[in-house]
Amino acid sequence: MPRKPSDYDTRRWIQWCPGCGNYAILMAFRQTLAELDIPPEEIVVVTGIGCYGRMTNYVLANGFHVIHGRPIPVATGIKLANPELLVIAFSGDGDAYAIGISHLPHAARRNIGIKLFVHNNAIYGLTRGQVSPTSPEGMKTRTTPKGSIEPPLNPIALALASGATFVARAFAGDIQHMKTLMKEAIKHRGFALIDILQPCVTYNYIYTYQYLRKRVYKLEEEGHDPSNLEEAWKKAWEWGDRIPIGIFYRREDVPALEERIKATRTPPVKHDITRIDVSKLLKEHTI
Numbered sequence: 001m002p003r004k005p006s007d008y009d010t011r012r013w014i015q016w017c018p019g020c021g022n023y024a025i026l027m028a029f030r031q032t033l034a035e036l037d038i039p040p041e042e043i044v045v046v047t048g049i050g051c052y053g054r055m056t057n058y059v060l061a062n063g064f065h066v067i068h069g070r071p072i073p074v075a076t077g078i079k080l081a082n083p084e085l086l087v088i089a090f091s092g093d094g095d096a097y098a099i100g101i102s103h104l105p106h107a108a109r110r111n112i113g114i115k116l117f118v119h120n121n122a123i124y125g126l127t128r129g130q131v132s133p134t135s136p137e138g139m140k141t142r143t144t145p146k147g148s149i150e151p152p153l154n155p156i157a158l159a160l161a162s163g164a165t166f167v168a169r170a171f172a173g174d175i176q177h178m179k180t181l182m183k184e185a186i187k188h189r190g191f192a193l194i195d196i197l198q199p200c201v202t203y204n205y206i207y208t209y210q211y212l213r214k215r216v217y218k219l220e221e222e223g224h225d226p227s228n229l230e231e232a233w234k235k236a237w238e239w240g241d242r243i244p245i246g247i248f249y250r251r252e253d254v255p256a257l258e259e260r261i262k263a264t265r266t267p268p269v270k271h272d273i274t275r276i277d278v279s280k281l282l283k284e285h286t287i
């Protein structure tokens with residue numbers, strides 16, 4: 001029997017604000033898994049701390065809710081231990097682009113086969129409305145009451161400059177399109193970033209559904225060639241009256257880190273553990 005999105009539903013009460021863009025991301029993700037027919041036991045969802053972090057509570061799969069900023073290294077460890085698992089790291093703009101930013105360029109250059117889906121609402125939601133690295137200049141927040149004086153970070157350009165082999169942007173106001181991107185990212189050979197524009201209806205009064213819907217356009221509808229790095233770089237800097245969504249850049253000819261490691265070493269999941277005696281260790285650590 002074909003899988004349904006409800007097969008990935010933990011049936012828990014969802015605690016996001018009504019209208020939050022996170023609902024659409026959750027729906028798109030469950031639909032993606034069902035359409036790709038991936039068994040829940042073969043999926044690991046890793047999240048850090050933030051409103052988005054509850055994805056582990058709402059997706060029926062293996063889940064690991066880690067500390068703020070660290071979904072990438074934990075997801076990397078899981079993927080290296082068992083390359084056969086589908087490992088998805090969900091992150092926030094605070095998580096991925098502030099406290100955890102050191103991990104993104106390295107995951108990209110290594111081409112580790114994890115997928116990073118960033119709920120980019122350009123604000124810290126969980127801690128109630130502080131400025132984030134992607135908040136627009138001039139935006140008033142709890143920590144910038146007179147308006148932010150900093151130019152925002154460009155995650156698409158950062159990923160491209162770091163050597164990422166799949167870089168895309170989605171809009172939480174378009175579930176069908178987001179789903180297409182999630183499917184492509186999952187099928188991609190190595191590291192994939194999807195930066196998802198996610199309206200936070202409670203704390204971000206600038207990037208609303210209305211604001212974003214009026215500006216987003218699909219790269220594929222304007223003949224963008226995702227194999228062209230130079231074009232991708234130009235598109236990465238387009239932000240204003242027009243905001244591109246879709247796949248900026250993709251190449252499939254680079255082996256993933258786990259493939260390179262596999263050539264010389266057996267992943268830990270394949271090690272024979274039947275003859276390992278842990279009784280000495282247990283004795284040592286038992287009170």
Ligand SMILES: Cc1ncc(C[n+]2csc(CCOP(=O)(O)OP(=O)(O)O)c2C)c(N)n1
Pocket residue numbers: 049050051052053067068091092093094095096099119121123124125126127132
């Ligand atoms: C080490 C550490 N520093 C700070 C915090 C406080 N903290 C929790 S969530 C968060 C930011 C959340 O923003 P984001 O990652 O964008 O997720 P959102 O809540 O917007 O979904 C911060 C600063 C923490 N939990 N741990």
Ligand code: SF4
Pocket residue numbers: 015016017019020021022051052121125126199200201202203
């Ligand atoms: S605070 Fe913002 S990001 Fe968090 S649940 Fe509410 S609307 Fe969503």
